[in-house]
Amino acid sequence: MSQGIKVNSRVLDMEYAVRGPIPQRAAEMAAEGRRIIPCNIGNPQALGQQPIRFYRQVLGLLEDSAAITRERNLRAAGFKEALGNDVIDMAAAMLDGSRTGTGAYTESAGFRFIREAVARFIDSRDSVVSGSTNGSDPDSILLTDGASGGAVYVLEALISDPQDGILVPIPQYPLYSATITRCGGVLVGYHPDEEAGWALGRDNLERPLKAATEDGVKVKAIVVINPGNPTGALLDRQSMREVVDVAREWGLAIIADEVYQENTYGQEWSSFASIIGDEPIPLFSLHSVSKGFYGECGHRGGYLEVRHAPPVVGTNLDMRDILVKQASVNLCPNTMGQFLVHLMVTGPAEGSETHRIFLEEKVRVLDDLQAKASMIRGYFEQMTGVECFGRTGAMYLFPRLGPLPEGQTDFDYCMALLEKTGLVTVNGAGFGQAPGTHHLRMAFLPPFELIEEVMPEWVAFHNGWV
Ligand SMILES: Cc1ncc(COP(=O)(O)O)c(C=O)c1O
Missing domain, CATH: 3.90.1150.10 (Aspartate Aminotransferase, domain 1)
Incomplete structure (x- = not known):
């Protein structure tokens, strides 16, 4: 036995x-x-839910690159069933940008041309001039196997001691509680005000922080999920400002889980990057191809953007270097997930039939x-x-x-x-x-x-x- x-x-x-x-x-x-x-x-x-056709058509060509020439020829010969030029051009450009296609390991942080596209997407989303001090930096972006991969990297790196705490909303998405348990840290719960639409006031955040500190817990970061899971609720700007104020005063990093940023149903939504601006508050923000209108959960694509990466005590490295080091142990995120992130942050060229569909x-x-x-x-x-x-x-x-x-x-x-x-x-x-x-x-x-x-x-x- x-x-x-x-x-x-x-x-x-x-x-x-x-x-x-x-x-x-x-x-x-x-x-x-x-x-x-x-x-x-x-x-x-x-x-x-049906997949977005443009995404799947491009992915199909990426895996079967010989089909790019075939589809071009079919189009030139006037076949109505041939794929649209947008699809063919996008697939060709992505293969070109990748240099190594779908079957080779990539850089540990993911294809550079995709990280550049993600940075442009973030700047355009937040109405920031690319390359300005508030602009997104492709070197501070890691492509990940879903947003989960990015969240795990951050928590693994931050929890260095059994008394290290992470402030997490209650209720919360259990990726956070499970990962904190696995890393041996302390989950410090904060309770948004349910009857006020899950809004946050100073007290909701500071009460648990004070109690944890009295118990000898060193809280290092606050997780905010916006829009929320499981609550579904959208945070108002005032609540977001409270989070930023508390993070500044208590020396916390912010982990902004923004995977539902497209699921706002016509309501106003702001990223934490745009609320923080150039204040030197460390920010880790997450996005994913699993949610929004894409719903490509099985393809495991996501990104993690780091801002104001703090230096790492006792080294000449910063948090960004540590995250890339963690990613390098996994070799690289899966390539189809990376390509989907590219499609999520770009899309078909405006004005075309493909774009209309x-x-x-x-x-x-x-x-x-x-x-x-x-x-x-x-x-x-x-x-x-x-x-x-x-x-x-x-x-x-x-x-x-x-x-x-x-x-x-x-x-x-x-x-x-x-x-x-x-x-x-x-x-x-x-x-x-x-x-x-x-x-x-x-x-x-x-x-x-x-x-x-x-x-x-x-x-x-x-x-x-x-
Ligand atoms: C709030 C939140 N964050 C992260 C994830 C994980 O997403 P992914 O599929 O990108 O790993 C989910 C999945 O449901 C989620 O709800």
């Missing part, structure tokens, strides 16, 4: 509710042939998401005691369930909801929540017909259960 093996207790202790017992039970039900609606994770294409697809995806969110919110109003705070952003709704029957938890609620309706959600405790409250998170991604089918069942279940 095997003697068993001892594993790293920090790995054992990591928790990731998004893929925890509720989805595991859902997998069993699916195997029994029962209807399952997986709203536990922001994975749009798993729920039928691209815009149509983009608007359809975002409009549909917004309409689905407001439809689901409408059903919440029919549920006794349920309230959903904050403006709609990201891909999630995080309703507060109100009082549950004696002895029941939001985990019990989500399990019962799953058994009754096939709806897979994540209970609030999986993200952390204010004591005494109960929530669940639902990704508003299923097709309309499925929402229309399942929501009345949920309303009936809820009103019966509570």
Whole structure:
């Protein structure tokens, strides 16, 4: 018989509710042939969202570069089915820029021409003149395997001592809690004000900082997720300024998780880079091809931008050098993810037919998401005691369930909801929540017909259960 093996207790202790017992039970039900609606994770294409055609056509040519000449010839011969010039030109330019194509290792920080494109994208997004003191620097950008890769690099590098703390919103996306656990640091939770739409005041941030400091914890950074996960809420500028003020006064770096920056549904959104400006506050910001209207989760593309990289004590290096060193141990981010980041920050040339179709697809995806969110919110109003705070952003709704029957938890609620309706959600405790409250998170991604089918069942279940 095997003697068993001892594993790293920090790995054992990591928790990731998004893929925890509720989805595991859902997998069993699916195997029994029962209807399952997986709203536990922001994975749009798993729920039928179609990929943006331009992206996939370019990726296809990148992998099969001989097709570039073939498509050009077909076009020249007048074949209507041939790919658009924009697609062919983009693929050819990207292969040219890469020099080594899709199959070779790249620089550890990722292809330089893509990092340059990311820097231009950031400057244009934040209305900054490229090359100015506030401009983005391609040497301060790392392409990563999804935003997750970048977040892990930053936390691994920052947590140098068991008493090092990271200030994390509660509720939070469990990548942060799990990684802090694995790195052996302390998660210091701060609670945005749910009833004020998850806004932040000075007290929300300073109270936990003071308490942690009294416990001997050295807080090094604050994580802000905007728009939020699991709350979906958009931070207002005043809340962002509070974060910057607190970071300045307490000497914290800001980790700005901005992967949902396209999921703002017509509302104003600002990047932390634009709020910080040229103040010397270290900033690590993350973006991804997984979300927005792209939804290319499986391709694992993202970037990490570093600003005001602090020098590293006892060396002549700065934080940026350390992050590149970490990336070099992984050799390089996957190339298709990198190429998708390029497409995310560029897109087809304006005015072309390809561009017209691209815009149509983009608007359809975002409009549909917004309409689905407001439809689901409408059903919440029919549920006794349920309230959903904050403006709609990201891909999630995080309703507060109100009082549950004696002895029941939001985990019990989500399990019962799953058994009754096939709806897979994540209970609030999986993200952390204010004591005494109960929530669940639902990704508003299923097709309309499925929402229309399942929501009345949920309303009936809820009103019966509570
Ligand atoms: C807030 C947040 N950050 C990061 C990620 C990870 O994204 P990626 O697929 O780019 O690793 C997610 C995924 O759901 C997320 O919600």
